[in-house]
Amino acid sequence: MIRSDPREALAAKAGSGVARLGPDLWLVTEPIATGRLLGSPDAVTARARQPPGLTSWGPDGTAAWTAVRRAMRPVLTTAHTTPLLPAVAEQTRRTAARWPGVIDGMREAVRLVSDANLHHLLGAPSATLSTLVEAELAAADGVLPGRLRRAQRATYDAIRAHNHGPLPALLAAQGFDEHHVTLAVRSMLLSGHHVPAAALAWAFHELARHPDAQDRVRAEADGGSERPFCASVIREALRLHPPVWQLRRQLRASVHGLPAGATVVFSPYLNHRNPAAHADPLDFRPERWLRHARPVPGSYFPFALGPRICPASRTAPVVLTTILGEVLRTHRLVRHRDPKPARGVLHAPRGLALRVVRTHR
Ligand code: HEM
Numbered sequence: 001m002i003r004s005d006p007r008e009a010l011a012a013k014a015g016s017g018v019a020r021l022g023p024d025l026w027l028v029t030e031p032i033a034t035g036r037l038l039g040s041p042d043a044v045t046a047r048a049r050q051p052p053g054l055t056s057w058g059p060d061g062t063a064a065w066t067a068v069r070r071a072m073r074p075v076l077t078t079a080h081t082t083p084l085l086p087a088v089a090e091q092t093r094r095t096a097a098r099w100p101g102v103i104d105g106m107r108e109a110v111r112l113v114s115d116a117n118l119h120h121l122l123g124a125p126s127a128t129l130s131t132l133v134e135a136e137l138a139a140a141d142g143v144l145p146g147r148l149r150r151a152q153r154a155t156y157d158a159i160r161a162h163n164h165g166p167l168p169a170l171l172a173a174q175g176f177d178e179h180h181v182t183l184a185v186r187s188m189l190l191s192g193h194h195v196p197a198a199a200l201a202w203a204f205h206e207l208a209r210h211p212d213a214q215d216r217v218r219a220e221a222d223g224g225s226e227r228p229f230c231a232s233v234i235r236e237a238l239r240l241h242p243p244v245w246q247l248r249r250q251l252r253a254s255v256h257g258l259p260a261g262a263t264v265v266f267s268p269y270l271n272h273r274n275p276a277a278h279a280d281p282l283d284f285r286p287e288r289w290l291r292h293a294r295p296v297p298g299s300y301f302p303f304a305l306g307p308r309i310c311p312a313s314r315t316a317p318v319v320l321t322t323i324l325g326e327v328l329r330t331h332r333l334v335r336h337r338d339p340k341p342a343r344g345v346l347h348a349p350r351g352l353a354l355r356v357v358r359t360h361r
Contacts, residue, residue, distance in 0.1 A: 035298030105352035123165030198243035242268035
């Protein structure tokens, strides 16, 4: 049996930009409508009701999470992140120095990103926490509730024992209790693990396919800390391969002609490949971001848009640019085995194998 790619299956239903998929279900791909709907305070994230417990934000989870989101802002600025970048580069150098001749691109991207994330939020990488986060995400993908509960408890307990460093200190200083600090760190570690790693792994893949672009990143990385082309590579990888390829919102009120109560599906993947918004949309062309950096609203949103935009939307690209620049400064990436896109909610390069050639000690 041939199963179609879920992204292509959704594309087939997109119609003229606002398509009704069921009585209360809509798919919106038209850029202006996408921007208006996602940006509306009445388009809310549909969250499963959680029983009180270890991983729950409590009866009013949204209000608690919104307060934490606001309180976290100071560590999610480029001003906070920039001084950490030399340590991220150093950690990247150490990891890449141990690479064998052929690597699994996604696995190594997870390692690099997880170390950087832990450094950013807790002040230092932790192999224990990385492993526990990975195990919890694997358990969440599975079907065994007991296994997931055990994995959640293990992550929660380890984070509580580790509750020091920039993010916990910031939240504790604003009066959040230990449980909420632990939950906040947990949300950031889980969300900041596979998603940015998939972006980095897709960038590895595209650079292995485009040696000229790779040379340009390398030349720039040798030249100093300004890396506009490398940043454009990350932007372009996020355009062609947005790791969160599908978003859902529920409308609390009528917005842009769609009725209150409707569930709306959006797809960065489909909008990013719209030829009316991006010239030659299937081509990997990082230069497009050097020339006109402001795409039509609603045509580029790898971090979502509106009130629930990714809290790391400013810092993640800076960190990924540093990691990618450092990898390319010291190594050449050569195609070994091309990936297939994963079929699940995460658009990641499954089976990506790269040959790595050391160019610098
Ligand atoms: C290239 C890197 C990243 C991309 C493309 C990305 C993308 C996204 C997207 C699209 C969402 C919205 C999901 C939805 O509404 O269904 C989101 C939410 C989120 N992201 Fe990211 N993300 C990235 C990196 C990170 C990092 C590094 C962290 C943590 C340090 C992080 C933490 C979060 C959290 C906590 C949320 C949930 C926000 C909320 O619901 O209020 N993300 N991300």
